[in-house]
Amino acid sequence: MRIKDFLNASDASIHRQTKWIKRFLETYWVVIALHLAAQLFSYFFLPYEIEAGAFYYKVLAGPTLLMGGTVAAAQLVDRYAARYSFISMFTAGTFVSMVIIHLNMDVRIIGAVMLLPIMASAIFFRLDLTMYTAALQIAAFCILYNWDYRFKAFLNPFDLVSIPLFILVGTLVAGIIIVNGRELLHDLETTMTAKQDLMAENALILKISRTDALTGLFNHMSFHEFYEKALEYGELGVPFHLALLDIDNFKGVNDKFGHRAGDLVLSRVAYTIQENIPSTDIAARYGGEEFAVLLFEPTFEEALGLMERVRTAFSETRHAELGGLAVTVSIGLKSFEKGMTKERLFEDTDALLYAAKRAGRNKVITPLQKVDEGSVAL
Structure with missing residues (x-):
């Protein structure tokens, strides 16, 4: 040497x-x-x-x-x-x-x-x-x-x-x-390198299995996992709220401008939701043009403010693929109450969503609001 x-x-x-x-x-x-x-x-x-x-x-x-x-x-x-x-x-x-x-x-x-x-x-x-x-x-x-x-x-x-x-x-x-x-x-x-690669692959597979490929939001199955966990915390006194969003006249968008344009609209709705809610909230593409959001804000008024912000932001977005037209969303929003089953909360919120559709679309409807067809008593 x-x-x-x-x-x-x-x-x-x-x-x-x-x-x-x-x-x-x-x-x-x-x-x-x-x-x-x-x-x-x-x-x-x-x-x-x-x-x-x-x-x-x-x-x-x-x-x-x-x-x-x-x-x-x-x-x-x-x-x-x-x-x-x-x-x-x-x-x-x-x-x-x-x-x-x-x-x-x-x-x-x-x-x-x-x-x-x-x-x-x-x-x-x-x-x-x-x-x-x-x-x-x-x-x-x-x-x-x-x-x-x-x-x-x-x-x-x-x-x-x-x-x-x-x-x-x-x-x-x-x-x-x-x-x-x-x-x-x-x-x-x-x-160790092989193990790290395997862990990365598993993480990627897990992410793919839990998220929607088009929007990047959680998928239907993942939403229900978070939903059930939220119900458990809700029974312990942790407040949370469920919002269901649906794109207005989405079938018309697909029929007139094509499915490619429809996919871009879906992606922009997802982006708008993510941009306007805290990272602690859970947003998912529930199916088709429908989205579900679990909001963990302390008060219902704060949750309502977030959903109004999402609705307003998207209604003001112009889409070049649609000839500069805007697309709106209708939203139903309800808070969890102790003793409420997951089916009851979801059905009540879904009813609020369709009440928003009947009331003229591009609205956020809650149990406390009146619509043209009468009071929504849920």
Whole structure:
């Protein structure tokens, strides 16, 4: 691995792994503290052939300060030069390992400490990082062997072969972990992408099944689902109102101007309704040229005002497809009262709609209004 390639690693990738770098650096402090505690325990409770002064200076204070200074330097690099965080982190870890090996070389398996940084690097799923860490361990072994005479004297010919071999094997194992981990992540990403696509398709299918293709409003089936839920809330004291709208003389529009023009009129009625009612209200194309609206305004007067606004806005809309003519709608409006069945509320509102038709069309009729044929007592 080339250091240049390592330094060119993506800043975004480094940023994603910042928390793990900080955790590793914090772990180094734990290792230093545990090593300090182990040395004190060994000195006081195990045979330890060294004078107190030499112990506190050469074994305890000096090495601990060196290791702590190295870790502190790595933390400064992580804070002020984050691009070099990986290099500083594993360099500091290697130096800590060297010091621990130097102080505990009489422990036969202490050389295995060199495997720990290599295995730790695998957590980042980066082969370049593992190769860099492995190279650090080889360099550390060579430094200890050539410049630490006590370490060199302690090693036997088997150690000279086994320790580099262990480092090599550890690197291979870490590499296998990384490759398998990347494959698992790829499979997981593929699965998640497929799941997201499926969810999007299901959402689209659900939307299509619940809405009218021409107007974009809820369809007949969806309206009844909302209608039944509104009745449940109505029995609990939540006010709501039902409005039924029907386009006046729509058959004449289709017969004279064609079904294409009729479809455009239907779409504009739907648009007018949506533009004039709150997003919390439910508008649906109930069938043909008839629309149903569930209004959840606190008062009947507010609901009536909305329906008048819809009626007025549409009556003032001119249609180029109809030679500049306007089309009107008739509306029946009634509020829900506790104990009222869904059939009764719908039938009463439908009767109001037809009363508006009989009264001359382009009207909003409610139970409180009078029409030419007499009072509408519902």
